[in-house]
Amino acid sequence: MKLNNDQMIKLGELLKNGRSNKKLTLEQVKIKLDFLNLKISKSDVQRLENAERKVPNAILLKSLCKIYDLDVIKVFNEIGYLNIPSNVKRINSRIETQKTTVPMYGTASAGPGYINLSDMIDEEFVIPAEDYAPGRFAVRVEGDSMTRMGKKSIFDGSVALVDPGMCEDPKELNKKVCVFTYNEETFIKQLLIDSQNIIQLVSFNPDVPALIILNSEELKCEGKVIKTYYEDEWN
Known part of the structure; x- marks a missing residue:
């Protein structure tokens, strides 16, 4: 699902605030992602924060939420990334x-x-x-x-x-x-x-x-x- 501009901006704000609250640099986030076996560059993370990626990867988002101590379902729903289905x-x-x-x-x-x-x-x-x-x-x-x-x-x-x-x-x-x-x-x-x-x-x-x-x-x-x-x- 491609995100629209408003969704991209909202996601960028959530991730940027999450990283800021944890006092993490982009390099530190990259190291943590490497530890989770996700080979993601610093620029990829920054593009998400700057609302430049319209099709974010679900596994990457979940990993960033884990690193930032964010509730992944609340984040996904807040940006319209998914709706919690009736069977959950x-x-x-x-x-x-x-x-x-x-x-x-x-x-x-x-x-x-x-x-x-x-x-x-x-x-x-x-x-x-x-x-x-x-x-x-x-x-x-x-x-x-x-x-x-x-x-x-x-x-x-x-x-x-x-x-x-x-x-x-x-x-x-x-x-x-x-x-x-x-x-x-x-x-x-x-x-x-x-x-x-x-x-x-x-x-x-x-x-x-x-x-x-x-x-x-x-x-x-x-x-x-x-x-x-x-x-x-x-x-």
Whole structure:
């Protein structure tokens, strides 16, 4: 999504103020970005601050927000970079609402793959009672490959609510986001089956290559993602 002039100026102000509040030079920001494996020049950061880049990179923006201690979702929404979709809830412990818990079954990667869900984390995750259904469980999301400009994003550090009862027919899962285990690694990806019945696990981030499933018998759907929760307001 290309930003208009007003959005570019607003983003530049937010980033410049963030860097100023942290008392960081452009060189210091570059070093921190290098540490995060982002090879970005000082001039790239400065062009963002000066409202000269109409198509900012989502991963770069998220990294700058992390460096400046800015709330990435608030920044993205303030500049119109994305709207929080209906399947993302921000759980606020200050709001009185009925709550319940679901088991937490480890971590699903939005990147190159993580652990098998048989390695259960011995904890529970609190959700609004209205989101509960028997059998549902939670997984923590790690990685940025499901973050992109637009309506659909699953953020690094969020928690996905998963329903294993919606995995029975693979054809019904086409274009759906699910938690999958493949070759003993667990992913959170969108399933795509093309006209030649080639199965791929794809990311929302177009810069991340799809994972082509060479042996469908090794692919297991652990559950369809029902909602995701971003916990920045959870105490």
